[in-house]
Amino acid sequence: MSTWLARIGAASMRRAWLVIVAWIVLLGGVLGGALALGPNMQESFEIPGTESQEALDHLGSVFPQVAGSSVQVVVRADDGVAAHRDAIIEQAEAMADVELVAQAVDPWSEYANEQISADGTVAYTRVQFEPTDGAKPSTLDEVVATADALRADGVQVEFAGQVFQSQSVGVTIVEVFGVVFAGVVLFVTFWSLLAAGMPLITALVGVGITMGGVLGASALVTVSNSAPLMALMIGLAVGIDYALFILSRHRSQLARGMGVIESGSLAVGTSGTAVVFAGITVIVALVGLLIVNIPFLSVMAIGAAGSVAIAIAAATTLLPAIMALAGERLRPKDGGRAHRLALRDVDAQPTLGMRWVTQVAKRPVLAIVGVVVVTGVAALPAASLQLALPDNGREAAGSTQRIANDTLQEAFGAGTTGPLVVMLDITQVTDVMGTIDAVADDLERVPGVGRIAGAFPDATVDTAIVQVIPTTGPADPATVEVVHALRAIAADVEAEHGTPMSVTGATAVQIDLSQRLADALVPFGLVVVSLSVLILLLVFRSILVPLTAALGFVLSVVAAFGATVAIFQWGWGADLLHFEEGPILSFMPVLTMSVLFGLAMDYQMFLVSGMREAYAHGHDARSAVRHGFAANARVVTAAALIMFFVFFAFVPEGMAMIKAIAFGLAFGVAVDAFLVRMTLVPALMTLMGERAWWLPRWLDRALPEMDVEGESLGRHRATLAWAADAGGHLALERLRPEIGHDEPGDASWTLVAPRGAVVRLGGRFADRQRLAHALVADIRAAGHAHVGGAALPGDAARLRERIALIDLDLADGSAAGTAHQAARAALALRSPFAVGPVLDRRAAALIERAAEAAGTPIDADAPMARLAPRERAAVLLAIAMERTPSVVWIDAASGAPAGAAAIAARLGGDDMTIVTSEPAPEAHGRPALELVPASAAEEDRAAAAAASAARGTDPDTDTGETPTEALATTGADR
Template sequence: MSTLLYRLARWCFQHRRRVLAVWFVLVIAVIGVAQASGGKTSDTFTIPGTESQRATSVLKKDLPAASGGSTQVVFAAGSDITAARYEKAIDTAVTELGTLPQVATVANPYRAGTVSPDKRIALATVSYMVQAGDVKNSTVDGLGPAVRAARSAGLQVEFSGTVYPKPGNAASPELVGLAVALIILLLTFGSLVCAGMPIVTALFGVVISMMGMTALAAVTDIASAATSVGAMLGISCGIDYALFILSRYRTHLLAGHHPREAAGRAAGTAGSSVVFAALSVVIALCGLAVAGIPFLTTMGLAAAGSVLVALLIALTLLPAAFGFAGPRAARFSRLPVLRRALPATRTAVEGPEKLTGTRWATWVVRHRVAVLVTGVIALGVLALPTAHMDLGLPGAGSRPTSDTSRRAYDLTSEHLGVGYNGTLSVVAENITRTAQAQQIATSLGKVPGVATASVATITHRIALISVVPTTGPNDPATTDLVHHIRDDRTAIEGDSGTRILVGGPTATNIDVSTKLGNALPAFLITVVSLAFILLTFAFRTILVPIKSIIGFLLSVGASFGAEVAVFQWGWFKDVFGIDKSQSLSFLPIIVLAIVFGLSSDYEVFVVSRIKEHFTRHGDARQAVIVGTGQSARVVTAAALIMAAVFASFLFTPDPMIKSIGFSFAVGVLIDAFVVRLTLVPAAMAIAGKRIWYHPRWYGRLVPDPDIEGEQLERHLAQHREPTTV
């Protein structure tokens, strides 16, 4: 593989204008398709086969107006909201809301009886003919103008539900991450040219990936979180992969190689590591399909596509960029702000044995047993809060008060009760008489944990019954209530001859969380097994993959522990601008996939340098010191960049994206600095030469991928190719 990548990089270097033109055309084409498709992501999560989904299917068939998206409009007054002037204004607003495109019905609060007992708020429900993800932007934008009469009358109007106006971000988190990445690259390379190349090439990949997701959203459901995850990985992996190859390219330039030859050698060595690292991430993301959950499968495949694009760009567009930069990539900037970084930068290239990373690796190897024991215990302690993880889908109650849905949530909780934010929709089938539906509602009203239960509508032999819990949508007691109704459905149905299904957004979220929790063990086993095979093939030893997997489990456990402490327990909540809530239900499976893939990245980069030195000199412990020292600087820069990109998403108002970005950032930092640059060298120093053992039959049967470039070096020694451009 190293020889193939060597030749590919030299070809791209030689034909740089052609390669650049192809990528430019691809970017323009994808943007055009995305704009023409009009695709839009969705925040609605459904899982086929669950009871809530069956309830939705029944409603979609017999009562479409109750199966689509909905908006809850909260009207609040400082005095009696039933006063004539307020009632007139709300009636006008309800009429205007009913004229919006795609609106099926609007429930008037005075007729529906959704006025609070203290007469301070009134709730109107807008039901749409389509699912939440299919509601047009023009319809959502029309919600505010439609309630102008109510606001003119002095009423406060807020929106919530599955469809509501969402504020735009004042600053794109991607731009924040890119800015931090540029600073780190400048300090790492001491060169504007070298700092700019990874940023520019990563942007090509991000644009292609994001526009591709937009186009796909026109033909399939793609969760909004998928675009955020794709952007995180597209930027971070794109920069990191370019960083590793660029670092080797610069080393070869300063060693006296011609730029084209340096590009080939960099791709043949670091490029091989990048390929295996990227494949580890892709395998982990594609493994999300094992869970059997459509939105999660789509999210994983979309994110895997972003990583593949980043890989292709690193192997083709980056060598072409080397061709445009030429020898300038080896020059150091004269900017005063970078002068302090130059000594360390020059040392990284000219005297790696003097690096801080080498001194750190020497210390770790000298105290290897104590370091390994202390590190494992520390990460184990950090992982302890994971035992208290409570999975769910954080709702409006965890959003910032600047969000209209949060204000609607607070008003409803204060004046009607928190349960009105998580109303359950119970579908009763085989209804032939109104008395049957009323009997079911009466039985539901007697269930412990139910505040009220009333018949909303009856049509086509089905009845829709609204059940208001006494607890909020994310309260564990509400989850218990849903399970209790389902378990006791026979007693609730009685002799009415009907059949009930519990659905609605709150029940759907509960079902999603349950299904995700059940799918976690199978997913973990599948991904770890596939990655074990890949790493065993890459390093031709069994002990390295086992060590890598144990290290990953320590990293991800500590990441989960930190997430629980911050997002569930509220530690440092003011610092991160969050409110306590449940842990995102699909967070564990997403973090397992991505942190596992990224941890394999650093494992490949560090261990490949160690093996490279061991293959040449045969001294296992010295190889640990030299390999770790040579890779520490670039791994540090890569981890800081990746963590900065992930952490930049903490600036978004969405609590789901905040928790994803936080968990990724913590996982990457712990894995890179504690596990890969500390515990891995300690463990490998303890194992010595035994770490590279494999049976003879394995060496005969399994081909050598030459991840260290040893075969390439032999090939170049035997066949000296011309170095002229």
């Protein structure tokens, strides 16, 4: 991946304006589409598979007038509502005439039930929408407009109901302060306004596209009001951080003298690979929320995951393009602060990070105990976590829904704002009204039930509903107990009255949703922790490192939950942060866990990968912890501060639904970055020492190579640099193919051949086969290989295109079919849509070319196994030339037939490089070379002697690196 990303970075920098214009067009198109479609934000807390939702769906088909969304229109008149009776009834009639309104029951209707307060100053009209589309903003606007006449008479009219929860994306100036703080952190990190502005630009472009996409999608699917803010918050934070990682690497390399394009592509290939990995972990965790099967949460998760994906794309394409335009202006000035920091020797001049990790390493046990105690204390309140969905009582003070909610609860009791609906199946009942009244009496005796607001059957007399008003509000934990108590007597009701019952209604749906999310919290946490262990196992190839990372993640999450409970549920600092205490938002824990997981893995990877690299470069385990930490602590600190400021900016004035999530993420990031990753992890790594990097050999063989740190990119760049010095079209230097996993063979191959050369291939057939397959990356190999600009590792696909392997043994008795069929099948693969007659004509022409090149007739209808070796080689070479390779490799167990090189030369032209195992190939004026394996041990000694001679040292005592090894180390250095 690192090599591929490096190419993307280089291409973006070479075509900077094209990339920038493409992003601008994409941004304009998405925002324009969102405006054209018109945002239509709605709250819909449907939860498939629950009793409440199934009952509500059933009511939608048999009793639609009670199944849709509802609104309570609250009127208050100091002189008594009776004085305005006619006007209130007229308003109800006007609302009933609004399209998509099923019914409007005024306080004096025969269907009304205690809708006038005891003192006569407050009353409410119940408005019921159709089961679908009733919550559209246009419909609500018409309903609200009916209050104008009453308000003109001095009557206070307010509207309550789930559909009146915030209908817009509430971005305030406080959120902008988060971006400003992020800009300050970036400036302090880079000491450059130009560099500080780049991550902000890419993040804002990405967020603009995300917001446009989410708002546009709201016209097609139900999108929660909090979904855009969630995508904005996460997209802004990760967008800035991901660009920071890449830009920081780029500036550090520029300070060391690297060229602009070279540095940018390397930064994208190395730090960009880490960014992609970190982003994918966030995306996987967010998309994993789909398994909870809650539609509005799924939409929110997909929107947030989309914002992360766009942030990755912007960091790896748009940012390099902007870096290219800035060019040399990003290079730190000689002697400047940024230049000194990039070249600083942390041993001679310890940075703050080096001083911190040194103190941690001196007292690792104390650091571990301290972190565990602090996070443990912060986590204690999590034991009393209560989950609920927001109601109108959590809306902003002064809003119509908040005033209406408070007025209803004051005049009629808290339960009025969250009625429950009990659905009865009366198909087997003979005395319908008697049974309904009897069931209503049973329900009214349930503890926590305040009153029965109504009980009546539908028009077909097969379903009845009983409206139950609890004594407590919809977000009160006591209401949950009422729902459970009602469901507990369902079996007794059915046994006594012969009518199955279900508890539903908006309040019951929300309670069921909260319960499902609470039940999913532990399993989802186990999945996330297991995923973190697996991913880090692949990355670091260690058992203990992933386990310490997972332990740290658990500490961060429970500390974030505890702090959120203390602040938002217990009310500590409620006035300061402008909110009212109450149950925690139901989906806050799973969302916080999924996002924090990705961020934690991000910090873990950047810090511990530096430790692993230092360990690989010769530091002992303790020293590697210190040097690896010091190399990346500054950028991780900046990233964590940015995340904290961006998340926390949504707390003071953000939407009620977002505040708790934003606080949990801000607190969790701070704990995870500064306590867990920068204190606990170095302490644990110091205590584990060499054991930190232990991995069973069998597991090491089974795990795939992730190369998150871009080690293959370093080797690839080293090979390209070596090839530029060595010259030649086909170049090999001490290429040593493996004979098994991590078991290099003894055959070592070295060659520099110009374009068009004829190379005689010697050695054992097994060694030759391994060499051929190593060149096309079928097996791994040490050393360097280069073919016309494509190098190993990193260019496997390009090498397969440029090298044609002709194994003549595959055309003997083990292969069936005639020469014509073989040619036709090969041509069909290249032209899958060509018709049969065309393929036949082209196959015949191919056989003719092969015969002409071989200088002998070839029977097209003869089986390939019965053709003479020369004829068979000619057919296979003609087939291979269809894809115009630059190197043709001819081999067989008994050696290629005489004349194979000549046939290849006639078919391929003067520029083709030919490698053949025939004993004495004809060069025909081309450069003729020999390629035979040498003993790997002999080549190692020869290379060491050459390197020592270049340094003027004794090869028997010199332990320095060879020039090639030094080059590879430089290329892979982070």
